[in-house]
Amino acid sequence: LAARxxxxxxxxxxxxxxxxxLDPVRFLGNRSSGRMGFALADALEALGARVTLITGPTSLPGPRVTERVxxxxxxxxHGAVMSRAxxxxxxVATAAVADYRSAAPAExxxxxxxxxLTLRLVRNPDILAEVAALPLPPFTVxxxxxxxxxxxxxxxxxxRKGLNMIAANHVGGAQGGFERAENALTVIWHDGQRELPMMDKTRLARELAALIAERYQEHHAA
Ligand code: C5P
Structure with missing residues (x-):
């Protein structure tokens, strides 16, 4: 197999x-560190891809990608993705996108x-599902x-979302997930799946990137 x-x-x-x-000084957020996404962006770029990273606020340096937004x-x-998709x-959607936003942020x-105090929230668009539903969608993970x-x-x-691949992780309990350096994934596609056991997120990202490349090429050749 090619190295890149x-x-x-x-x-x-x-x-x-x-x-x-919610207002000029407050927001609703979540515990995503961005670590898995940054490591995966790095790993995909290392396989030769030209990666555009669209990222929410993190405290992470890098990664070495072609473009960062x-x-x-x-x-x-949603706007940054849909204008480029x-x-x-x-x-690849690794972002922990908020499902809801304030209906009317205070000025x-x-x-x-x-x-x-009651906050009224409204649904955010599902970016991943919208990309997968495009007439000529990219290979969607x-x-x-x-x-x-x-x-x-x-x-x-x-x-349900019409994806080509999904990487599932077990959150809660002693397992990996948010705010951790390690994680394990079950990667699933239409006619197969693979277990990536608990390991450092950098290594895990390299294995997942290789698997994405493999499935993408198979899909592309078909
Ligand atoms: O439906 P659920 O939120 O569990 O799906 C998670 C997947 O969908 C992740 O890949 C996440 O990045 C993506 N997602 C998205 N836009 C949303 C919600 C989730 O792209 N509004």
Whole structure:
């Protein structure tokens, strides 16, 4: 097998959390560090791909990619992805996109006057599902973080969102996932799957990148 199987292949990859503003000083966020996405961007670029990284706020350096676009909210990430998606061969969604945003972020800082405060939230677009539903979609890879029935839920997500591949990880308990240096993945596609056992996220990203390259080439040749 070629050492750089993705030469000239264009990859669009989302990473990190999103921040959904409530007012000028506050936001709804999540615990995604961006580590898995950055490591995967690095690993894909190392296989020869030209990677455009669209990332939410992280405190990570790098990675060494062709292009990096920084965004904050899910709507900004959605815009950055949808305006580019048709120009890419592979789309990988590792970002922990907020499912909801404030219906109406306050223009001024919310004051603590009342004993109770109700926030009204509205759904964010599902970036991954929208890319997969394009007329000529790129080879599309999603992630799934589940606490139970990992394989069943992931295979359902693969089919429901119309993906080519999904990398599922078990979150909660002693296993890997958010805010950790190690993780394990079950990678699923239509007619196969592979277990990538618990390992350092850098190594795991290299193995996943190799698997993406393998499946992409198979898909491309078909
Ligand atoms: O449906 P769920 O959020 O579990 O799916 C997770 C996958 O979908 C991840 O690949 C994530 O990056 C992507 N996603 C997205 N846009 C959203 C929500 C999830 O791209 N609004």
């Amino acid at each position: 199987p993705l030469v000239d292949v264009r990859v669009l990859l989302t990473a990190g959390p999103t921040r959904e503003p 920084d965004v904050e909210t899910a709507l900004e990430m 048709t120009e890419y061969d592979i789309f 001024n800082k919310i004051k603590k006057n009342a004993d109770e 999603g992630f799934a973080a589940e606490t139970d029935r990992v394989e069943e839920y992931a295979r359902d997500k693969l089919n």
